[in-house]
Amino acid sequence: MGRAGNFQEKPKKGPGRKARKQQAPVFSFKLNEDGGEPKKLSRRQKQRAKKRELKSQTKEKRPSKKQKVTPHEDDELDSQGEEQFSPDEIAELEQNEQKAKFALFEESSDEDQDEEDRGENDEEEEDDSGVDDDDDYGDLEAASKKLEKKKKAEMADADAYMEESAAKINLHIPTLAEVQKELEQPVDMANINSRIKDTAFVLADFNKRREEGRSRSDYLAVFLQDLSTYYSYNKFLMEKLLDMFGPTELIEFLEANELPRPVTIRTNTLKTRRKILATSLIARGIDVDTISWSKVGLVVMRTPGNVTLGATPEYLAGHYILQGASSFLPVMALAPKEGEKVLDVCAAPGGKSTHIAAIMRNTGMIVCNDLNRERVKALVGNFHRMGITNAVITSQDGRTFPKVEENEAVIEYALKKRNVKLVPTGLDVGKPGFVKYRESRFNPSMELCKRVYPHTYNMDGFFIAKLKKMSEMETKSNDHDEEEG
Incomplete structure (x- = not known):
């Protein structure tokens, strides 16, 4: 049963599925038409190529030690019959070996400099205009002036646009009688705030923005009424503040007072x-x-x-x-020295006094006075806590001490009645003191005083003046003689 077997060898038809030859590799990069090398090599490939090149150069110059050479008349042989190299050739071979040995590190350092080289190339491209380093300052100054001129032109265009827009907008501000009648009803704070801004806008350039037939005093009366209602100030104080700042800055001042200080x-x-x-x-x-x-x-x-x-x-x-x-500033202006005597008439709770003591390094003497005995307790506590040892604490009326003045009017009095003069405070913070205020005129040196406002420096308001005593004698004047008479 079954099919007869055929045991003759069958001819092979091919290498078989598992014996197929591997196909030629396919490279992801293209070869150059002339040299047959890759267009772009990786960092590792560059290192290997450089190393192979150096090795091949070394082998070409140095034959094998076992290779027999045919001696010539001019060649020198060693005892084993091999060629003897000259010292210069040996040095050259050792140098090539060192190059091959450190090729990898040199290539790595070159790669690390790529970013810097790119930056330098960028700088060279920027410097193609022919400008030398010595001329950089002049170019920067010229560019700064050009930028400043451009900003001024933009500001002028913006101002012109605002003026044109303001001319087209006819702002109607109600009269004082209409405002007072409005206050009899429930107050609309949003409406009052909007009217305050509109009124300040008109007052900023009154001649061009006012309504026909209305005076500046009409607008100011409405402005003061709205400010007093919105910010809860009395009219007397609001008038004083308006005389100090003006409409626009007064709003900034009042808004700053509504915010807590840092x-x-x-x-x-x-x-x-x-x-x-x-x-x-x-x-x-x-x-x-x-x-x-x-x-x-x-x-x-x-x-x-x-x-x-x-x-x-x-x-x-x-x-x-x-x-x-802001209470740092008076002490900074005073700039006390070690060993001096200082009087602080209203010292509690001790911020400025402890500051003075720290600058004087607990030397000299500080007389710290405060009229309120309850506040003196805080003064004593702070002195003990902060380690102040050069202070004398009193509690009495400050008028029994030599007079200490503040604000322009009393500083003016001190300049007239005492042999003192104003000196610079040395402070960069603060605006100059008033030389004139409404009908009052003060000494021109009053500009040496400093005024600190909440809306300009985000600090509590402060007045700083530094007086230097010239002698113990009082300055005589006609007014003083009349008072004595």
């Missing part, structure tokens, strides 16, 4: 330094930043809910005191 602290340099204190507070989660114009001030940006600035270990140890930034 919390600031002053470092007690008798016990620590600002950098160390800031590091400690940041570690407790208190976000602080330095005050640019002060060497000891820090502004508190954020405080965690479970941390109180007046109860931290640093505060209890006397490393800092809570103090408004």
